[in-house]
Amino acid sequence: MIRIDSVTKRYPDGTVAVDRLSLEIPDRSITVLVGPSGCGKTTTLRMINRMVEPTEGTILLDGEDVQHQPVTTLRRSMGYVIQNAGLFQHRTIADNIATVPRMLGWGKQRARERAAELMERVGLDASLAGRYPYQLSGGQQQRVGVARALAADPPVLLMDEPFSAVDPVVRKGLQDELLRLQDELGKTIVFVTHDIDEAIKLGTMVAVLREGGRLAQYAPPAALLSNPADAFVEDFLGADRGIRRLSFFTSDALELTTDAVVPADAPAERLTATKAPYLLVTDADGRPLGWRERGSDDDRLLSYGRPFRPGTDSLRAALDCAVLSPTGWAVAVDADGKVTGVVSQQTIGEAIRAAHTAAGADTAPARGEDEKVAG
Numbered sequence: 386m387i388r389i390d391s392v393t394k395r396y397p398d399g400t401v402a403v404d405r406l407s408l409e410i411p412d413r414s415i416t417v418l419v420g421p422s423g424c425g426k427t428t429t430l431r432m433i434n435r436m437v438e439p440t441e442g443t444i445l446l447d448g449e450d451v452q453h454q455p456v457t458t459l460r461r462s463m464g465y466v467i468q469n470a471g472l473f474q475h476r477t478i479a480d481n482i483a484t485v486p487r488m489l490g491w492g493k494q495r496a497r498e499r500a501a502e503l504m505e506r507v508g509l510d511a512s513l514a515g516r517y518p519y520q521l522s523g524g525q526q527q528r529v530g531v532a533r534a535l536a537a538d539p540p541v542l543l544m545d546e547p548f549s550a551v552d553p554v555v556r557k558g559l560q561d562e563l564l565r566l567q568d569e570l571g572k573t574i575v576f577v578t579h580d581i582d583e584a585i586k587l588g589t590m591v592a593v594l595r596e597g598g599r600l601a602q603y604a605p606p607a608a609l610l611s612n613p614a615d616a617f618v619e620d621f622l623g624a625d626r627g628i629r630r631l632s633f634f635t636s637d638a639l640e641l642t643t644d645a646v647v648p649a650d651a652p653a654e655r656l657t658a659t660k661a662p663y664l665l666v667t668d669a670d671g672r673p674l675g676w677r678e679r680g681s682d683d684d685r686l687l688s689y690g691r692p693f694r695p696g697t698d699s700l701r702a703a704l705d706c707a708v709l710s711p712t713g714w715a716v717a718v719d720a721d722g723k724v725t726g727v728v729s730q731q732t733i734g735e736a737i738r739a740a741h742t743a744a745g746a747d748t749a750p751a752r753g754e755d756e757k758v759a760g
């Protein structure tokens with residue numbers, strides 16, 4: 386575990402970049418530092434690997450003060466990834482990744498094998514090994530940056546805005562990849578971003594910093610969304626907080642109905658046997674074809690929209706499907722895309738209320754505008 390204990394950083398010109406910050410960063414999970422520009426995120430990260438020395442306070446790594454450890458040993462236990470990857474332009478991709486193993490005295494062959502293994506791990510085609518960084522896309526370069534940081538298998542990974550320079554689609558891919566990689570590797574990751582959505586998606590714990598390098602709130606993302614500590618955090622979380630929080634509730638418990646699900650070749654009386662206003666027509670394999678209005682003799686089907694997978698998808702996804710559906714009903718499917726039932730917006734609304742009650746959150750009265758201004 387990394388423990389930041391009442392750490393302050395005052396730069397020589399008097400700027401207080403970090404002000405009495407205390408954080409317990411849990412092992413083998415992703416902790417995100419998020420906040421507006423200049424709030425001390427990078428300074429905090431760099432104090433962990435001693436690229437910046439604190440003015441006051443201590444940082445402990447597994448109970449040991451990092452100040453008492455030789456910088457080289459410390460940095461070997463911490464991979465470091467930065468924006469734009471920071472690759473060596475005159476070295477090939479394989480050589481970039483093998484940098485630290487080579488510094489540690491690994492033989493050429495072993496370092497090369499390690500580089501190949503890591504390229505596969507981070508989703509890079511082996512054919513890119515001999516290229517130079519400028520011959521790769523921004524997203525690919527960022528993957529190389531991650532592979533390079535992982536090369537000597539350090540227990541800790543420090544990541545400073547690693548995905549900020551790529552477009553939103555590539556960025557989402559890199560985020561998904563990091564989560565997948567973390568499932569496999571279980572590193573202790575400290576991740577800096579100014580993007581609250583990225584923080585909420587990646588963080589097991591999220592530390593929101595405010596200007597002056599002070600901690601505004603430290604909590605798991607769902608708790609942040611349900612109970613922001615003050616107006617600053619609430620404003621920083623931005624709009625749709627309630628909807629975004631639904632991402633943390635499972636759609637498992639949604640009560641599905643199959644009454645309104647009928648195969649295309651069902652006998653006519655089956656089509657009138659239900660009171661549901663719309664029937665979901667399926668093909669012979671049970672996959673959705675579209676909605677038919679009950680009693681209508683129009684053969685054309687309404688689009689069934691995007692289905693969701695109970696358990697795998699969140700309540701937010703289920704609600705989104707219902708909202709997008711022309712009938713207001715969401716279609717649930719299994720892993721094979723076969724319909725397991727349908728559910729109305731109303732039933733989803735009831736499930737949302739039940740989930741909120743179970744989570745015991747959002748019970749505090751809404752704060753007034755006056756307090757917002759004061760905060």
Ligand SMILES: Nc1ncnc2c1ncn2[C@@H]1O[C@H](COP(=O)(O)OP(=O)(O)OP(=O)(O)O)[C@@H](O)[C@H]1O
Nearest residue numbers: 396398400402421422423424425426427428429579
């Ligand atoms: N070497 C330095 N000397 C003086 N002030 C510095 C130095 N490095 C950073 N600062 C100041 O310290 C404060 C925190 O900077 P830091 O880079 O840690 O913030 P940040 O939250 O990472 O910002 P950003 O999101 O813009 O990268 C800022 O006011 C910055 O100007």
